[in-house]
Amino acid sequence: MADGNGFANASPTAGDGIVPGGASGSLRHESAAMHVQGSAAYIDDLPEPRGTLHLVPGLSTRAHARILSLDLEAVRQVDGVVGVYTAADIPGDNQISPVGKGDEPLLATTEVSFYGQPMFVVAATTRGAARRAVRLAKVEYEDLPAILNVAEARAAGSPLVWRPMEMKRGDVEAGLGHAPRRLSGRVTVGGQEHFYLEGQVALARPGEEGEMHVTSSTQHPTETQHMVAHVLDRPANLVTVEVRRMGGGFGGKETQANACACLAALVADRTGRAAKMRLDRDDDMTMTGKRHDFVIDYDVGFTDEGRIVAVDMVLAARCGWSADLSGPVIDRALFHADNAYFYPDVRLRSEPLRTNTQSNTAYRGFGGPQGVVAAERVIEEIAFATGLDPLEVRQRNAYGTHDRNVTPYNMVVEDSITAELLPELARRCHYVKRRQACRAFNADSPYLRRGIAITPVKFGISFTATHYNQAGALVHVYTDGSVQVNHGGTEMGQGLHTKMVQVAMRELGLGTDQVRITATTTGKVPNTSATAASSGADLNGMAVLDAVRRIKRRLVEFAAAHWNVGEDEVRFAPDGVHVGHRVIAFAHLTRQAYFARVSMSANGFYKTPKISWNGDTGQGRPFYYFAYGAACSEVVIDLLTGEMKIDRVDILHDAGQSLNPALDIGQIEGGFVQGAGWLTCEELVWDKAGRLRTHAPSTYKIPACSDRPRVFNVELLENAPNREYTIFRSKAVGEPPFVHGVSVLQAVSDALASLDGYRTCPRLDAPATPEMILRVAERMRHGNPPA
Known part of the structure; x- marks a missing residue:
């Protein structure tokens, strides 16, 4: 069209x-x-086991304060409340830091670090009873100074949540000093709420001898499994995490799903009953991290023809109260602060600042888009300063060949097509x-x-x-010729499962009715990576392909021997399996292979080649x-x-x-x-008390x-x-x-x-x-x- x-x-x-x-x-x-x-079926659609308890978290109403007292007696007395749980009820470690920093307690104990931090969880026979009860908690605070944004963090000398990164090549001071023209400026880039349609939710079901099965809306089942095991103080082999599909994730369920899963598992473990936590939208937006907002200062030298000579940038980010994934997010902002342009002399530096706000986290692009905004501002500044069309400036500075193809982190760009694409x-x-x-x-x-x-x-x-650049898969071929595919990636609407079905179909010459994808579960494929960094199809597709080809090799060897042809004469196609001059149904081959005791199940594995990274040197x-x-x-x-x-x-x-x-x-x-929504209509607003004011669809505008x-x-x-x-x-x-x-x-x-x-x-x-x-x-x- x-x-x-x-x-x-x-x-x-x-x-x-x-x-x-x-x-x-x-x-x-x-x-x-x-x-x-x-x-x-999403998690909230699943049948609930008899006696399922419903959970609601008790959230702090201070951005930074000591907890002097926490009186939960009135909460416990509400009709329908079965239990109220605090950090003292956690049998393992009260920590869910995804990077092992030890700075992210599951439930606050002596201090709260942002407005909306969970302090306790109420378990009741109905969600309504739990919501009514949670409001009756009596908390006495001693307020502490709260740092809410980049400017306040810099002024107060706030500590960093992660080591600062510097990427440099050449001599940026000399480059700026000798540049025919020079300018400097600042660009502020706001954060963004994930606004997935399905909120954070988890259903935990206890089993025998300490087993715990958790159905979670998570992009990282293995990490959720490890967090639950850590909190419950038991080995990972007793914890199974399953995900059939999510109603959106966008990075917001890479680490942020862990709290719901751990709290549900905690209550299930304490009570011996199934426990479910589905956050109210307001609580979800108040509790969970968002895209990092940045303040980016730049100094650029350039020529009258609009060619960049040198760039010096400092990218400061509001990271929130804990490290979470802020380190790698801000590193990636530096990786993309050049976007598609070559900087001859360059220095890029980060400031991951701790603030008393939600712990910002992964979001689609993972810091890259913020870096790109800075790069495009530099191009725009040069265009106005020289009177050139910005498109012309972009083309003149695009990565090319020979001496114009090395990034600030010294990776050679071997395949740049920007100069042709534009x-x-x-x-x-x-x-x-x-x-x-x-x-x-x-x-x-x-x-x-x-x-x-x-x-x-x-x-x-x-x-x-x-x-994280590894993936696993498990593929079964049944005697009737049907195929079941399981892999470590998660489906959140992006079509990953569909592509994995296509991999098996293409390799075996099958139709859609012959290949079935199953729920992602740590019980089938262990030690998986998050479905993030745009790598879902790359990693899991190769793992599925590896598993399918292992089975295919066995079938080829069997068919060649059984029908006395060369292995190169066995070919899988949509009309059947070509064995010499014969064309046989795939189901017939699998049936014969079974009787010959040929294994038709295989694990697949893949790890990305060629990559290496030294975070200490950048x-x-x-x-x-x-x-x-x-x-x-x-x-x-x-x-x-x-x-x-x-x-x-x-x-x-x-x-x-x-x-x-x-x-x-x-x-x-x-x-x-x-x-486009992030850059035009989606605005996050905190008041002076550190309370998120844009906490619901009525106050936060996503594109319609x-x-x-x-x-x-x-x-x-x-x-x-x-x-x-x-x-x-x-x-x-x-x-x-x-x-x-x-x-x-x-x-x-x-x-x-x-x-x-x-x-x-x-x-x-x-x-x-x-x-x-x-x-x-x-x-x-x-x-x-x-x-």
Whole structure:
């Protein structure tokens, strides 16, 4: 389908080697029909065992204070309350720090460190009884100084939650000193609530001899398993964590799911009854961490032609009350503070600051998008300073070859395509013509202003914690020819399970009705990594492929011997298994193999090659490869109300040899909208007491259907298989598309720049809410220098 401008939406073609609906094509999501029918079971839909207890946490009402007394007697007396549990009831360690820092108690004891920190948990026969009871707690506090943001943390000399990182190459002081032109500035980037549709929830069921089965909405079943075992003081082999599907995660269930699972398991262990914790949306938003907000200071030297000479940046982040994943998140912000651009002399430094707010955590992009915002601000500043089109500045500074292909962390960029992607997208979406039209419109429009911008993305794929780059799988082939696939990844709507089904289908030549995915469980595949860092399909796909090929090799050996042909004459295809001149049904082969005592079950394993990273030196190859893309956004802003609308978006994205074009395009569309929402309408607000005021849909604005682009064109880069050996030469499509939302922020800035004839960089901070747009517009009208 085309939009009338000749820019077609992606569709599989014969030239791509992709068969629509086939094992390597756009197979529909394995749970799509159930999603539409409402029959896809989430944890809150599961039948509850008789006597299930319902849990509600008791939360602190201070940002930082000593707990002088905690009187829970009135709570215990409420009808229906079975028990009230504090840290004193924990048989193991009262710690759920995911990085072993020992700074994240499950339940507060003598001190609370943020408004909303759990202090106790109420177990009752109904959720309503637990909610009524929890409000009756009497807590006496002694208030302590609270640090709530980056400015206060810096002023108070707040300790860091993680070691600061420095990445550098060349001599940045000399580069800045000798640069023909130089400027400095600051950009503030807000945080973001995950706003998954299914909130944090866990159901724990005790078993015999200390067994505990936990059904959890977690992206990291193995970590949840370890946390539960740690809290209950028992070995991991007594704890099983299971996940069939999540109603969204976006990073918010990588570590944040652990508290619910551990509290449910604690109560189940203490009472011998099933226990379920489903957080109310307000409690969920109040308790859990968000995307890190940043204050980024930059100093850049450049030439009159817009070429960057040197960049010095300091990226300071509000991390919250504990370490959580702040260290690797902020490291990744540094990794992407160059986005797709080469910095000849460079120094990037981080400040992971401790504050008395929720412990910020993983979020789609994992710090990368914040770094990209900083890189694009630098490009924008140079464009205004030189009078060049920002697209021209982007192209002149894109990673290239030879001496312009080394990152600040000294990884060689071997496959940069940014210099080709940007002009190709500009050509396809008629950027030059539309940019001229925007300027002509703005010249005659007193109240509405249009803006347009193209931005690229270069996103590194792999966990920067090297040991996470591994995955396992378990595949069974039954005698009737049906196949069951289990792997360590989790399904949160992104279609990972569907792609894993396709891997088995493609390798064995089977149809959709012959391959079944099962719930992710630590009882089948142990020691798994989180489904995060865009690595779900890369890691688990290769593990599934390894398991399938192990079984396939046995079947090939058996078939060759049984029918007296060469092993090279055995081939698996959609019409059956070709054995010499015979074509036999897959089910017939598996039946014969069973009678010949051939094992048709196998474990698969994969670890990412080539990667290495030294966090102490800030040097290495943390990524297996890069995913690329470019987006062009056109917006219109209302100078009377500050309202902004996205008129049109065109995206050209590199998914390698896509495993499933339909799913990948869906991920790109969703990622873009989520990224645009972060940068325009999603605003987190804390009051002076440290209380989150945007704690529900009534006060926190995510994009609605009406906020989507009026024209939305997404196209996958054609004939672009991954140069590295990934699952069928595909590329990750989880986090990279989120960064395309940065093009909207740049387009809004372009619209605002029209207010002083495009002479001054608006220095627009994010989120660009109506209030922010009006403030910047007022400043631009009066010729005031940017704040």
